[in-house]
Amino acid sequence: MSRTTRLLDLIQLLRTYRRPVSGNTLAQRLGISIRTLYRDIATLQAQGADIQGAPGFGYVLKPGFLMPPMMLSEEEIEALVLGARWVAARTDDELKDAARNALAKIAAVLPADLRRELETNSLLVSSTKRPIVGATDLAAIREAIRQGFKLDIGYADINGRSTNRRIWPFALGYFEETRVLAAWCELREDFRHFRAERIASMIVTDIRVPQTRQQLLAEWRRVHNVKSDM
């Protein structure tokens, strides 16, 4: 096994631990000495991995992923950059920050001529008109989907009447003018789509959705016969 492969394996292994893990455990899992493990940790940290460690405590990896060397064409970079610009211009603040950070990281490793191209890129995204989402906290929705928690929402239907719903959210649809939450609705006992601007109130419960997001998504797709891009 090459060292490069082993570094990748170490970072993936670290990702599986939710609690601090000792260097000894990691070394045994990888079949290397503790001294080499210390060296590998130092190398990964030098490559930007946010790994915390303290005596008597163990190692914790801040969530992330190490992208190995990858060859991208200039158009692929352009597509990623344009897409990140769109995310930065037209989604919630959390995703906006993530997109900006990703762009900054990419820019930091580009050679000077490509970086200049990036900074003076000819593909611009309009941010003057924002989609209508009301007061809905989209980041909280994304987090609830990711964690698998039910939401309690007050929802105004097309006639303005408000109902309380307990829903199992599993996907967020990005349309030009709005954002649509796809969820299983306990009140209606069926899949429903909720426009963000009509969500009058929302509480993230600590009740777990009984199915995985993937199961809900697959069933919803089967029922709606929709393609993978919605």
Next chain:
Amino acid sequence: MSRTTRLLDLIQLLRTYRRPVSGNTLAQRLGISIRTLYRDIATLQAQGADIQGAPGFGYVLKPGFLMPPMMLSEEEIEALVLGARWVAARTDDELKDAARNALAKIAAVLPADLRRELETNSLLVSSTKRPIVGATDLAAIREAIRQGFKLDIGYADINGRSTNRRIWPFALGYFEETRVLAAWCELREDFRHFRAERIASMIVTDIRVPQTRQQLLAEWRRVHNVKSDM
């Protein structure tokens, strides 16, 4: 100098040559032996670099860039993926392919659990309603901008009258409903914005724009007092 650094330097060096360059020249530029140069070429090819070489001919690198190891958070990956989905759903075919290829490359290096997350991502982009661009070839526009060639267009104004314009394109704006080309117009001797769906005809000339894209963009921004995201 570590080997990793040298591989990066080699690929950047290759990018500066527009014609085939001999292995000997590359080796001398990098201060390594020809034998090591061959090994490095083989390693880069194994990493996905599209480097063509033939006896008596030299090396040519198909345009691209080698991203070095990079640590990305899960949200940064999510932002890039969502953005790439948007590009794939709502831009021209060429960018669409580029976005898809980039996604495929990212997916190929993700560990199984993250790849599954990517494939069942909860953030979906609608592609049911396309922006109105008429018959305009956006990829050709992007290429003309990149290469710095003037365009001859037939343009219908807001009253339906058509005029012929010779323009210096420098940016393409992505709005929800349309695409807007920002260019210097020789007829009006000023900056103008052209909506894609009103471009009745377009010919890419072989006449070079006398200013760089960056100069035009900077001046346009100064005149319009617009921010970097349009």
Next chain:
DNA sequence: AGGCCTGCTGTCAGTTTCTGGCAGTAGGAT
């Protein structure tokens, strides 16, 4: 304070990988 559990760094002998030089093969263009 001491003990336990842990992370960290330097050193050095042994191991592994890399490099350069050389020899030989091969291809494209003239």
Next chain:
DNA sequence: ATCCTACTGCCAGAAACTGACAGCAGGCCT
């Protein structure tokens, strides 16, 4: 055929890596 070039295997020497060891240090608990 000649010239210019890419390619691969081999091998001695150089460079990098590994594991074992020693010593230092910190957090927590008794």
